[in-house]
Amino acid sequence: MANSVLPPAMERADLVWRDGVPESARCGDVYFSRDNGLEETRYVFIGRNRLRERFAELADNRHFVVAETGFGTGLNFLAAWAEWLDCRPKDDSAILHFVSVERFPLTRSDLEKALSFWPELASQAAELIAHYPPLIQGTHRLVLAGGRIRLTLYFGDVLDAWRDLSFQADAWFLDGFAPSLNPEMWLEDAIGQIRNHSKPGTTLATFTSVGRVRRALIDAGFSMQKVPGFGRKREMLTGQLEASGADSGTAYRSTVAIIGAGIAGTTLARNLAERGVPVVLIDRADQPGAGASGNAQGALYVKLGVEYNAQTELAATALSFSQRYYRRWAGQFWHPTGLLQLASNEQEQHRQQKFLERCQYPAELLEPVDEELGSKRAGLKVTASGLWFPGSGWLEPAKACAALADHPGIQRVFGFNVRTVRSDGTGWTIESQEGQRLTAARLVIAGGHESASLNPANGKLRLKPIRGQVTCLPAENYNLPGAVICGTKYLNPAMSGIAVTGATFDLRDNNPDVTPESHQENIEQLAELLPAVMDDHGPDASELAGRVSFRCASHDYQPVAGELKDENGQEVPGAYLLTGYGSKGLTWAPLMAEYLADRITGQPLSLPEPLIRRVESSRLYPKPD
Secondary structure (H helix, E strand, O other): OOOOOOOEEOOOOOEEEEOOEEEEOOOOOEOOOOOOHHHHHHHHHHHOOOHHHHHHHOOOOOEEEEEEOOOOOOHHHHHHHHHHHHHOOOOOOOEEEEEEEEOOOOOHHHHHHHHOOOHHHHHHHHHHHHHOOOOEOEEEEEEEHHHOEEEEEEEOOHHHHHHHOOOOEEEEEEOOOOOOOOHHHHOHHHHHHHHHOEEEEEEEEEOOOOHHHHHHHHHOOOEEEEEEOOOOOOEEEEEEOOOOOOOOOOOOOOOEEEEOOOHHHHHHHHHHHHOOOOEEEEEOOOOOOOOOOOOOOEEOOOOOOOOOOHHHHHHHHHHHHHHHHHHHHEOOOEEOOOEEEEOOOHHHHHHHHHHHHHOEOOOOOOEEEOHHHHHHHHOOOOOOOEEEEOOOOEEOHHHHHHHHHOOOOEEEEEOOOEEEEEEOOOOEEEEEOOOOEEEEOEEEEOOHHHHHHHOOOOOOOOEEEEEEEEEEEEHHHOOOOOOEEEOOOEEOOOEOOEEEEEOOOEOOOOOOOOOHHHHHHHHHHHHHHOHHHOOOOOOOHHHOEEEEEEEEEEOOOOOEEEEEEOOOOOEEEEEEEEEOEHHHHHHHHHHHHHHHHHHHHOOOOOOOHHHHHHHOHHHHOOOOO
């Protein structure tokens, strides 16, 4: 990363517009043909990879992976998307995965301008622009066309992308600028990585016909040939690895049992069901969202680290993904009011100051605000500076869990108190306290703080319950904000005459009952954080309503998602763990579900390797002395 920007911000594409065509001022090359960029894409990449034929022949419940070396304006991606929908018009569960890298991404406005030239792609372009991620380093998963299209967009260096991402391509678009103008794109290391991410029968096409590129691809194992190029370009290259006759994109249709119908279990159940995987969703309560996900309101937020390391990247990626994910339920259980994270004390003021000195984020993700602007954004007078997150807000968690679990591909089994889970080597049997039995090919434990007691593997998982009591404030007695405000406590806008604040953080308290003492703690800390909220005539703490739940936290307060492993690091075949969300469950859940569904179905992974290591289950076991 050049010194012109601080992490995680990206150096943006520097465009020059000539006759309506964008050029890179940095590389001196056009993003698409001046003659007809869309027709060139169709000729070079769609046609020479035989995508229409291969899309049409792909069996239902399969996936197809196209990988690309330079995202640019997204024109190639939109063209592939349009061909996919045209060749597979029925609403089946086959998925097109598109994996692409961009070192110098376009801004949203430049992207919109560039794609306006292709009215035939207007609907796809509008959806891409609406879901376009903030320009921060790392991996961004975009779920489009109702889940039928999944774009994995890596902002950063191409070699880093191919080292960190996990996928096997069926076809390659070797795009980017001419090798002489952008030589790093065509290093032998990059071509070696392209080979590593290819399977028998993988095809490729590229505009270029440069000899050293052709020779490097031959050395990597591709059979290459020169063919006529598009328009004024005399020649181009196509290639293929030797085919094995194997079907592309293995399907996964066996039943997955998920224990736990909180936000972790229901987001995964919905994700799998929308991919065509049958799910059995199990919970001991009589409805989803009855545990830690059952509060009336919950905030969508994270606390980003001062240093942009893997932990901070995971949090920022999860926040951005969750904001996009919940958008389809806006006005139902998702309320994108924005969120103000206050520098509520001297320590937090110092932390936020260091954060702003060392990091640079796009304003669409967060921006610093002083007291005056913070008060205006939140709709309530605040007495400290802070960070404004315009895309965040609050949810109705129990309502979210119920909506997510409502899908014909999800069999809901409630009132089922799990006693044992056991494997016979080919699948799993889940038995209740009453002797009822359920079977499934694979098992996911998403039982919150009870996950450790359900673990069928050897070893004790380092998971702990944390008691949290929230307090319901009557709107008539308090001055409430129009956006979420958080600091030492959080406060939501009013809903149906009340606003939820809290929660307590009680590590060594297992009392499941609401107590006046916890209400008093919430009220006193809220009064210190937001004096403007309080009314001298408010009710006594003993008169307030509230709720107690037990959040599940890992020893390092990071989420857990992936294959279940035992204390020796050995995988438990067909078993997965999804838990440890703590107080950030609403933010963690969508991305962790997307990643684990990728894992279960064998599709390209939405997390890069450094972030996968942060969420794997083996870290939950104490290391031997």
